Amino acid sequence: MKFSPRMKNLKSEKAFDVLEEVNSLREEGKDVISLAIGEPDFNTPENVKRAGIKAIEANKTGYSPSPGITELREEAAKYFSASREVSFSAENAIIAPGAKPLIFYGLLAMMGPDSEAAYPSPGFPVYESIIELFEGKPVPYSLPAEEGFDIDPDEIRSKTNEKTDVLIINSPHNPTGSVISKESLVELAEIAEEYDYWIISDEVYFELSYGGDVDSIASLPGMKERTLIIDSFSKTYAMTGWRIGFGAGPRQLIDKIGKLITNSVSCTATFTQHAAVEALRSGGQFRQKMVDELKERRDLVYRELNKVEGIECQKPEGAFYAYADVTEACELLGLENAAEFQKFLLHEAGVAVLYRECFGSRFSDEEEEYIRISFANSQENISRAINRIRKKVAENSKGILSRSSRR
Incomplete structure (x- = not known):
């Protein structure tokens, strides 16, 4: 075979x-x-677990809309708007069974067979694997130790051309624990606008920082329209086994990702979404x-x-x-x-x-x-x-x- x-x-x-x-x-x-x-x-916080159990007992175990239930998309939009300092509505939010699927769907929506996509190395190994699966060209970029593992915008520019369709960034970063500086983000935004490509900003560790500011590239002028923010309940709320991630981006992109969800997994488990609503509403403490x-x-x-x-x-x-x-x-x-x-x-x-x-x-x-x-x-x-x-x-x-x- x-x-x-x-x-x-x-x-x-x-x-x-x-x-x-x-x-x-x-x-x-x-x-x-x-x-x-x-x-x-x-x-997982007790109140979040109770919310999931309550949803099951209320028979919220059927299909949900592919982009997610309205209640969770609204809470996600509020959360992103407050934490990333950029205005989002529910139509800008998307729910998926984990952050990995959003990386998958984002790259599938953004890339063609001849596309090039830049990603950090060292970095989350799924980036390279999915780029190659979609027959794109993976373009790794380094994170110099002497710069505190920050991105070097000059290297990004040197690896950018007319075939570049996506730049993946991750901050705070796995595996180095670094945070991309605001100065680097500004330069990366300028390069993205100059070459007109997408940014996938993997921000699953956004809340896990130890004193310094964490900035999202989506908050910079013009970047909300070309950035897919990816976040997850796994790390921040200890919900790895619940398999639920969420993201935000321009509505046109979110609509396409919604169609990819429809054609693959149909939707994210409904009762986990109700638990996630509780996590966003009460998870600050x-x-x-x-x-x-x-x-x-x-x-x-x-x-x-x-x-x-x-x-x-x-x-x-x-x-x-x-x-x-x-x-x-x-x-x-x-x-x-x-x-x-x-x-x-x-x-x-x-x-x-x-x-x-x-x-x-x-x-x-x-x-x-x-x-x-x-x-x-x-x-x-x-x-x-x-x-x-x-x-x-x-x-x-x-x-x-x-x-x-x-x-």
Whole structure:
């Protein structure tokens, strides 16, 4: 039997390969602390769960309109208008069974077979996979560590041409925890208008920031008309298994995405939408509590991880990830790269992390080696994990290199 040639370009997520290995080790009775998968260890707020249960009991279990129930679209528009400082109406809002489908639908609506789409690397691996599935050309751009992992607009301009149809940005960013500066957003907006292309702004971690401002490119003059904002209830309200995401954009684009939903999944589960209404209406206190706890974990990871010989990380500004440079640790241990370091930590220290290639291909062999550590785990487990890392690196070090010897 034959398959579509498109399927050869459809990748999986290496993060789930790591998760499978973690589960296998745990089944063998091994103690593994997972700092790999980006899933909050908080429970869905009780009032949100009750709203979902109440909706089921009220028999709100049938089809809903493909773009979402009116009540949720109105709440989403209010939320986006207030948080992004740009006016949206219900017709600008769209509901989908997760944020991933909105990335999928957005790219499908924006791209043709010869399109080029720029996306961050390291970054969410789904970007590249979907671009290739739609027979477009994926154009990765870097996030320089020396610039705090901010986007370099000059690089974006150098990779933009008449075939560019989409620029994907993600802020706060997975995996680096960086936030795109307002200055960079202004320059990116100018480039987008000059070349007349779309922006997909992945803002699923928008509420998870630790002191600094997070700006949406949609708030800049002229950008509301060419930007699809993607958000999710998964991270902010601990609703990963509910499978519900939401977005906002120009009505013409939202109408097309609505048709794509009609022709694929029909609609998002109706009772989860009623739970999401409650989350938007009353979730401010829960969000703040989560951010306060995550900030303490962020500070713990930053402080303790930088004490480990051969590891250096910048302080994350948002999301719940620390992106750590382990180039020197690899040299100390006689390991070739971060992928080997990830295996070393998993099998020798019992700590699961993700390595650079889980977030896209490297630009060159000269890149520094990185791992991503998720601090969506308890402070106790984070402390135990970093202590294990520190101990195993010290025990297995094959030499001493000073930080000044870093390439």
